[in-house]
Amino acid sequence: MTSRERVLAALNHTQPDRIPVDFGATSVTGMHVSVVAALRHRLGLEHRPVKIWEPGQMLGWLDDDLKDALGIDVEAIFPRKANYGLILDNWKPFRMYDGLEVLVPGNFNVTIDSNGDTLLHPHGDLTAPPSGRMPNGGYFFDAIIRQAPINEDTLDPTDNVEEYGLLSQGDLSYLAQSAQRARATGRAVVGKFGSGFGDIATIPGVGLKHPKGIRDVAEWYMSIRSRPDYVHGVFQHQLDFLLENLRRAAAHLRGEIDVLYVCGTDFGTQKSTFCSGETFRQLWLPYYRQANDWVHANTQWKTFKHSCGAVEKFIPLFLEAGFDILNPVQISAAGMDPAHLKSTYGDRLVFWGGGVDTQKVLAFGTPEDVRTQVQRHCQIFSKEGGFIFCTVHNIQAQTPIENVMAMFEALS
Numbered sequence: 001m002t003s004r005e006r007v008l009a010a011l012n013h014t015q016p017d018r019i020p021v022d023f024g025a026t027s028v029t030g031m032h033v034s035v036v037a038a039l040r041h042r043l044g045l046e047h048r049p050v051k052i053w054e055p056g057q058m059l060g061w062l063d064d065d066l067k068d069a070l071g072i073d074v075e076a077i078f079p080r081k082a083n084y085g086l087i088l089d090n091w092k093p094f095r096m097y098d099g100l101e102v103l104v105p106g107n108f109n110v111t112i113d114s115n116g117d118t119l120l121h122p123h124g125d126l127t128a129p130p131s132g133r134m135p136n137g138g139y140f141f142d143a144i145i146r147q148a149p150i151n152e153d154t155l156d157p158t159d160n161v162e163e164y165g166l167l168s169q170g171d172l173s174y175l176a177q178s179a180q181r182a183r184a185t186g187r188a189v190v191g192k193f194g195s196g197f198g199d200i201a202t203i204p205g206v207g208l209k210h211p212k213g214i215r216d217v218a219e220w221y222m223s224i225r226s227r228p229d230y231v232h233g234v235f236q237h238q239l240d241f242l243l244e245n246l247r248r249a250a251a252h253l254r255g256e257i258d259v260l261y262v263c264g265t266d267f268g269t270q271k272s273t274f275c276s277g278e279t280f281r282q283l284w285l286p287y288y289r290q291a292n293d294w295v296h297a298n299t300q301w302k303t304f305k306h307s308c309g310a311v312e313k314f315i316p317l318f319l320e321a322g323f324d325i326l327n328p329v330q331i332s333a334a335g336m337d338p339a340h341l342k343s344t345y346g347d348r349l350v351f352w353g354g355g356v357d358t359q360k361v362l363a364f365g366t367p368e369d370v371r372t373q374v375q376r377h378c379q380i381f382s383k384e385g386g387f388i389f390c391t392v393h394n395i396q397a398q399t400p401i402e403n404v405m406a407m408f409e410a411l412s
Contacts, residue, residue, distance in 0.1 A: 003073035007188035008258065010385045011302050011324070011350055019382050021389045021411065022074035022352065024062040025190040026261055027054050027201075028306050028328060029353065029390045032139060032397040033102050035404060036060030042401055043069050051091060051103045055084050055120065056132060056206065057394060058140045060102070064185065070408055074388070075187040077178040077257070079171065084108075084132060084141075085123035085207035097137050119144075128209035139397035143204040147216040157233030159213030163205055164194060164241045167248050175249065179256035190304070191253065192261040193245045196238035197287055198224075198231070199264040224275060224283065231283060239287045243294055250299055259325065260301045262291055268309020271334045277317060285321050292322030304352065308393065310334040315345050328393045329354030331377065338380045351381050352388040356407055362391060363399050367406035374410035 001009065001017045009016040022029050031039075036050045037060065051061040062072065082088055082105065090106025097118075107124030119130035120141050132141035167175070175191075182189045196202055203220050205211030214220050214230075223231055246260075267273050267280065275283075292303050302324040307314070311326075312335035318326060329351045331338055338354060356362050356374050365373075381387040389411060395404065 003185075003187040004189075004258065007073050007388065010388055011258070013347065013350075013385045015382075015385050019378055019387060019389045019411065020073040020188070021071055022190075023070065023072055023390060023395075024059075024067070025074040025076040026192070026304070026306075026327075027057065027059065028264060028393055030054065030057070030059035031062070031395040032399075033058050033060030034096070034098070034100055034139065034397045035395050035399055035401070036062060036066070037100060037102075038401040039070070039404065040066055042405060045069065049093065049101050049103045052094070052105070052108075053078065053082060053088060055082060055086055055104065055108060056141050056143070056201070058096075058102075058397075059394060067185075067187075071411070073187055074259075075182040075185050075189050077175060077182050077189060077191050077253075079193070080174045081207075083201075083207055084120055096139070097134075098139075122207050122209050125209060131204070131206040131208075143201075143206050145204055145216050146211055147214075147219065148210075148212060150214065150219070155213070155227075155230060157213075157230055157237060160203075160215075160234045161196075161237040161241070162212060163202070163207055164196065164238060166241065167193065167245045172248060172252050176252045176256075179253050183256050188258045189256060190259040190261060191249070191257040191301075193249050194238070194242050195261070195263050196242070197235055197263050197265050197284060200266060201264060221274065224279065228283060235283070235287045239290060242291055246291075246294060246298075254299055257299075257301055259304050260295055260299075261304045261306070262295075262323070263288065264306040266306075266308045267314050268307060268311040268330070268333060270332070271310055273310060273314065277313060280314060280317055285317060288321035288323070296322060302350070308333075310336060312336055312341065315341075315349065319345070319348055323349075325350040325352045325388075327352040328390070329381075330392050332357045332359055332392065338377050342380050342383065342386075346381075346383070346386050350386045350388065353390040353392055354381060355389045356391050358391045358393055358395060358399070362403050362407065363396060365403065367402050370403045370406040371410040374407055378411070 109124035116136035120132035310333035
């Protein structure tokens, strides 16, 4: 099987020749740049600085030689503009606190504060207040909350969609070129054309110079109960943008994409959920269903839902909303036992992730601990297809390279 055939078989719940593998196709299935650099060195690949394609989490780009060496089966297409308003071109060097030399977008511009923290400015505009902070000695950026005073009388849902917009002809041409390049690799292709719907990564508006609306994460969560009409208004505007962008993108890319990343809103914590199922049904499900229904009526794409945490009781709702794929399958959270998930939902839902726990086992276990968990989870999740191997969320900085290698060795 080709990589794409392998992924499509798994997505259609048939047994592929081996378990398909994804690293680097989404912002939640990636690797910190330091891990990518360490893998290149360990595998004896050409020494060159790794590009940062997701500046908040400092995720590193996996070049084709590394993907080939690791047996990666999935490719990504991304808009030219990353978060923080950074444009993925005109690469320039940047030195991490630990001395690692990487490449960052040309308008990745920072200042250093009195504590030695690195501050990232939206669109690289040093005259604008910084929107991201990498603590002195750190490895990634945290969003800086820039919440303006809230006036309930003038609060307007359009303020929370300022960063959303319609794909231009230039955007579509760029995506079409990226999709053709991705398809030429022989791998399955994942696309993303906007998200939202309460995704906490987007709420602070890190790509805006002066964000308006509700931009404090705690305030947003409280608004789910205290301002439901406002949240509905935000979601409706986001859905309108998404549906129109899907129409435009499908006209150019209908046959070039296999999977659509729809939304990254987290609904689970380690032990419970952020809201009730009834709140989900009232507030999120109508918008998710419309997006998924459009995709399934007009394309062959499978739809990808990311949610961390203990979301087992939400899975029937995800299915009702029309999602085909669940990621990251946080097997360390309450109720997320692999055998239970597979036996209960495995005929209807593709599990994209859950291969190994990144919070404890991959980061702090031994290589043998990693191999044991990878083999166990692969045996459970891969029966009759419906499984794409990936870790539980991104591989973090300082993860021992011996453990990362043990993970890939266990797959071979």
